[in-house]
Amino acid sequence: MTGWSYADPEIPFTDCLETAYPNRRERSSPTENYKGMFDLRGFGLEALLFMRCRFGATNKIVFRGAAKMTLKQMSTASATVFDCGPYDLRLARLDLAVDVVGISMEWARNHVQVTRKRRFKSIGGSHEEATHSLGQTMYFDGGPDFIRIYDKRIERMIQYECLARRFALTCRHSIVSGRRAIVS
Numbered sequence: 001m002t003g004w005s006y007a008d009p010e011i012p013f014t015d016c017l018e019t020a021y022p023n024r025r026e027r028s029s030p031t032e033n034y035k036g037m038f039d040l041r042g043f044g045l046e047a048l049l050f051m052r053c054r055f056g057a058t059n060k061i062v063f064r065g066a067a068k069m070t071l072k073q074m075s076t077a078s079a080t081v082f083d084c085g086p087y088d089l090r091l092a093r094l095d096l097a098v099d100v101v102g103i104s105m106e107w108a109r110n111h112v113q114v115t116r117k118r119r120f121k122s123i124g125g126s127h128e129e130a131t132h133s134l135g136q137t138m139y140f141d142g143g144p145d146f147i148r149i150y151d152k153r154i155e156r157m158i159q160y161e162c163l164a165r166r167f168a169l170t171c172r173h174s175i176v177s178g179r180r181a182i183v184s
Contacts, residue, residue: 007090009057012083017043034060045077061089105136105151112149117141 020043028036028051035052040061050060061081063074075086082089109122117140124136137150 007059007061007082007084009052009059011059011088014080014083017081040081043080045080047077047081049081099152105138105149108149109138112138114140114147117147 021038028038028049031037031050033054034050035054036050038049038051040047040049046064048062048064050062052059059082061078063069063077066074069077078086078089119139119141121139122136123139136154137148140147
């Protein structure tokens with residue numbers, strides 16, 4: 001499980017973080033949506049700090065292993081990064097994950113009922129079709145509060161196939177060019 005909070009750009013970082021990492025902006029790596037991402041494990045937190053969103057300039061803290069953290073632990077950790085009360089931050093998203101072994105997507109489609117959700121959408125077809133496409137996913141409701149059920153095993157198989165193809169292409173290219181294969 002992961003959880004994260006947004007901090008508006010006018011909320012400063014704590015003096016403790018500024019002192020520990022005065023050059024964190026230079027040491028951070030950009031991501032698709034943020035100008036910088038910084039790993040806070042060296043600061044004693046199982047968290048990542050995403051700085052300056054390209055769409056709104058907000059900062060974001062993402063807690064790793066949030067399932068094992070209490071709300072008080074998350075708020076204390078947030079207070080060591082942002083110079084504000086932890087409840088002044090916006091909880092942006094909370095991902096809960098459950099691994100259910102031995103239950104097929106077909107069984108879930110026929111038996112799962114979610115009360116107070118008006119819409120249902122299913123993507124992907126049968127198990128056989130799903131293994132050759134992007135898998136099968138069921139969504140209950142479509143707003144910001146939704147439930148998603150999907151087959152993680154098939155998702156991982158698809159990721160593995162993509163990685164294996166990429167590795168094979170890299171190896172083939174290195175043999176032709178006479179270079180050593182380096183896969184990142």
